[in-house]
Amino acid sequence: MQRASVPYFLILPSFLLTAAIILWPLKEIVSLSLHDVNRFGMLKDFIGLEHYRSLFANPDFIAATWRTLFWTAAVVIGTLIVSVPIALILNEDFYGRGIARILIMLPWAISLTMTAIVWRWALNGESGMLNSALRDLGIIDTNIQWLAEASTAFPMQILIGILVSVPFTVTIFLGGLSSVPEDLYEAAATEGAGRWDQFRLITLPLLKPFINIAFVLNTIYVFNSFPIIWATTQGGPANSTDILVTYLYKTAFRMGRLGEAAAVSLIMFAILIVFTILYVRLAMREEKQ
Amino acid sequence: METAAYNKGNKPLMTISRKLGLVAGLSLLAFSGGAFADTVRVTIAEYSKGTGPYFEEAAKAFEAANPDTKIQIEVVPWDSLQQKLTTDISAGANADLSIIGTRWLLDYVKEGIIAPLDENITPDFKARFIDTFLTPSVMDGKVYGLPIAASARAMYYNKDIFAKAGIDTPPATWADFKTSAEKIKALGTETYGFGLQGKEIETDVYFYYGLWANGGEIVKDGKSGLDSKAAIDTAKLYKSFIDGGLTQPGVTSYSREDVQNLFKQGKVATVITAPFLSGQIKTEAPNLNYGVAPIPAGPDGGKGTYGVTDSIVLFENSKNKEAAWKFLDFLFTTEQRTKFDKIEGFLPVNAEEAKDPYFADNADLKVFTSLLPDARFAPVIPGWEDIAQTTSGAIQKIYLGQGEIESTLKEAAAKINETLK
The missing domain is CATH 3.40.190.10 (Periplasmic binding protein-like II)
Structure with missing residues (x-):
């Protein structure tokens, strides 16, 4: 009896610390979302689920939710598709590999906000680098106003998202690749497996757990990622590039509707939790098989 | 009001835990700051590179004349001012004086956060201002803020x-x-x-x-x-x-x-x-x-x-209202206003100041001032x-x-x- 309680006793300090850091704010946000709250966070009347009801009746919020899911899926899947070949190439032994690795990792060293602001300049219609490069190459005759409409702005934002997520993902994959024993390939080669078969039957299965980790972590980061969209369009024009985080920020700090903003953040939290649990379960079931 | 409008790294909804940290930090400050009789904290929006240095200098000049009072200037980028104030006020850790956008004033007054200045405002003091600029911060017949920055288009x-x-x-x-x-x-x-x-x-x-x-x-x-x-x-x-x-x-x-x-x-x-x-x-x-x-x-x-004005306001929970008012009085002397508006390129709010040749003989500014009778402010x-x-x-x-x-x-x-x- 006493022995059984010792582990719980030992983790108690860390549990309390975690609770203070995570659970207590969570409780506060839940209570914000259920009250009429003024701009300064003072609670007024208890109004139950009214904030949630008005959110779900708001077409801008619904559109932002779908857009967030699309944004997350596009950036995460795009990143994985780009990162696997990059990691494979960087894992080969070739002259100048060190430099190539540094080049791929470099964007990671720059703060995301700075990257996004540089892109805002690059995408400027009249004086942006991208337009002048495309004009010099003879690809376009007239300037494209990249950030004027969602139809051009949002794809560019997704591309920027992929660009900044690649270094982290490649790092994970390189770690994974270095743990694949070299003799597996040698054995496969002597059995007559080509490079594609080697990749499909050896590399990919062994890389699977790393892809899973990259997938879950990237999903969480990208879903919550604020700087790219904020710095380039602030969710505009006319809310057409808003994702949930930018919507949340505007609701809280522009309009001062903290209660509604708290509700948005809880909805985001719920989406992420459900998604993560589902994914982890799927991945574990596969592993057992 | 008039700074680069894109945000640089604003963080989404500041978490409560960070707020807690802020409170803890500020209470430490409160303990260590006891050497002076009165410390007046002032939150300043950064309009340009010159804003911070101007206010530091003004604070020093004021402290030299009023050795009992210490002025503590906190400079915040314009874009994150609203966010900082919201967070500070909800934690009860706001400064004594702060610059705010006059268009936000109503929300603040409604919550009883801002103290009216009327009991301190003498007819002489009021006469210092060009009327157009004082009116936006008057609510229910009470003056809730003074126009620290004014501009028109x-x-x-x-x-x-x-x-x-x-x-x-x-x-x-x-x-x-x-x-x-x-x-x-x-x-x-x-x-x-x-x-x-x-x-x-x-x-x-x-x-x-x-x-x-x-x-x-x-x-x-x-x-x-x-x-x-x-x-x-x-x-x-x-x-x-x-x-x-x-x-x-x-x-x-x-x-x-x-x-x-x-x-x-x-x-x-x-x-x-x-x-x-x-x-x-x-x-x-x-x-x-x-x-x-x-x-x-x-x-x-x-x-x-x-027409746009930013106001400087006195918070209701300030413990140094008297010293804070003295500093306000100092900031709105013709000499200080002229210095500030020249640095920032704002319109003069002070009638005496408008006569300064810098403003009176400036061809560009003359156009702006001539438009003031038609100026509309954010409702x-x-x-x-x-x-x-x-x-x-x-x-x-x-x-x-x-x-x-x-x-x-x-x-x-x-x-x-x-x-x-």
Whole structure:
């Protein structure tokens, strides 16, 4: 009896610390979302689920939710598709590999906000680098106003998202690749497996757990990622590039509707939790098989 | 108010745990700061590089005259001011004095956060101000803030481009303006007559210039003026500029700073903005041959410019109200105001100060001050930011051609009326 309680006793300090850091704010946000709250966070009347009801009746919020899911899926899947070949190439032994690795990792060293602001300049219609490069190459005759409409702005934002997520993902994959024993390939080669078969039957299965980790972590980061969209369009024009985080920020700090903003953040939290649990379960079931 | 409008790294909803950290940090400060009898904390919005140094210097000068009081200046970028104040106030850790956008004042006054200044304001003190600028911070007959920064809008035009197109004078009416813009387009040099803002903060304001000229109002008798004939005419007018190739292409990708930059580069012939652009041109594009003119008038002679003030306010929970007031009194002496407004390029709010040759003999500023009788301020109504956002969204749709003009404006007006209720 006493022995059984010792582990719980030992983790108690860390549990309390975690609770203070995570659970207590969570409780506060839940209570914000259920009250009429003024701009300064003072609670007024208890109004139950009214904030949630008005959110779900708001077409801008619904559109932002779908857009967030699309944004997350596009950036995460795009990143994985780009990162696997990059990691494979960087894992080969070739002259100048060190430099190539540094080049791929470099964007990671720059703060995301700075990257996004540089892109805002690059995408400027009249004086942006991208337009002048495309004009010099003879690809376009007239300037494209990249950030004027969602139809051009949002794809560019997704591309920027992929660009900044690649270094982290490649790092994970390189770690994974270095743990694949070299003799597996040698054995496969002597059995007559080509490079594609080697990749499909050896590399990919062994890389699977790393892809899973990259997938879950990237999903969480990208879903919550604020700087790219904020710095380039602030969710505009006319809310057409808003994702949930930018919507949340505007609701809280522009309009001062903290209660509604708290509700948005809880909805985001719920989406992420459900998604993560589902994914982890799927991945574990596969592993057992 | 008048700083680069894009945000640099604002964080989403500051978590409560961080707030806690702030409170803890500040209570430590409170313990260590006990050496002086009175410490007055002042939150300052950073308008330019000169803002912080100016206030530090003013604080030092004040401390020299009032050795019992210590002034502690906290400089915050304009973009994160609202967020900082919100967080500080909800944690009870706000400063004694703070700069705030006058258009936010109503929300603050409604919650009883701000102390009225009337008992300290003598007729002499009141007489220091130009009336126009003091009125926006008066609510229910009480003065809740003093105008620390004031500005209005006028049209900057590129004299060289106008001359090349054979036009001698800046446009007096919107109809003239369109003819001029067409002449400028006919030059075929990829320069555009009307620099039109279509993105981010104050997109709605750029629309109001035309609305006022056409005799419209943002809010009239408690109802949105966005579905009025004046608004529809304005939207059609602006859209005809866009469709005619008389504005820079892709207006919805240009924030106010972006349009100003196009003006400095000589790519647009006009931009409607605040006095501080003169200062920027002086350092960034000294060879630009420009003039400042009133915003064009409407067919019936209607005009209007946008007046903006920022207020400095005293918080109700301040423990050093008396010392804080003394500092305010000091800041609004003619000498201090002149120094500050020269650094920032704001309009003089102080009647004596306006007589200073720097302001009185400055050709650009003279135009701005002459417009003040027609200046409109953001209406003092709850939910102003909401209304601005809705308006911006609706006109962006129109600029993009994604919404039919009348129905888009009607829809937005209905939404605004809902907010106004």
